[in-house]
Amino acid sequence: MAKTVIDDKARIENMIANIDYCINKINSIKYDDFADNIDIRYAISMAVQIVCESAIHITNETKNEYKEIEWKEMSTIRNIISHEYGALNLEIIFNTIKDDFPNLKSKLEKVLEKMK
DSSP states (O other): OOOOOOOHHHHHHHHHHHHHHHHHHHHOOOHHHHHHOOOHHHHHHHHHHHHHHHHHHHHHSHHHHHTSSSHHHHHHHHHHHHOGGGGGOHHHHHHHHHHHHHHHHHHHHHHHHHOO
């Protein structure tokens, strides 16, 4: 199977798109809607996983240049979502999107601006 070659700029654009998706979904529902609706929960969790998986594949050069971004924390979240879904704390996911994703998006947009 051929490997897809995606550069850091494309990965960060993808991260921002998935962050936007998560923020828009979370801002339009209440926590109980998220927790009680498996379709919403799976869709949002998948988007979070895509954000975190993309972060894992950002080059070390970019990670070292932009240390203000929580690269390691994103890989930890990705591993929990991927391998221990039953242990996933939905409230933490919901609040992370509400409280932390807007700031992460802002940081990534600044990185993207410097890459242009």
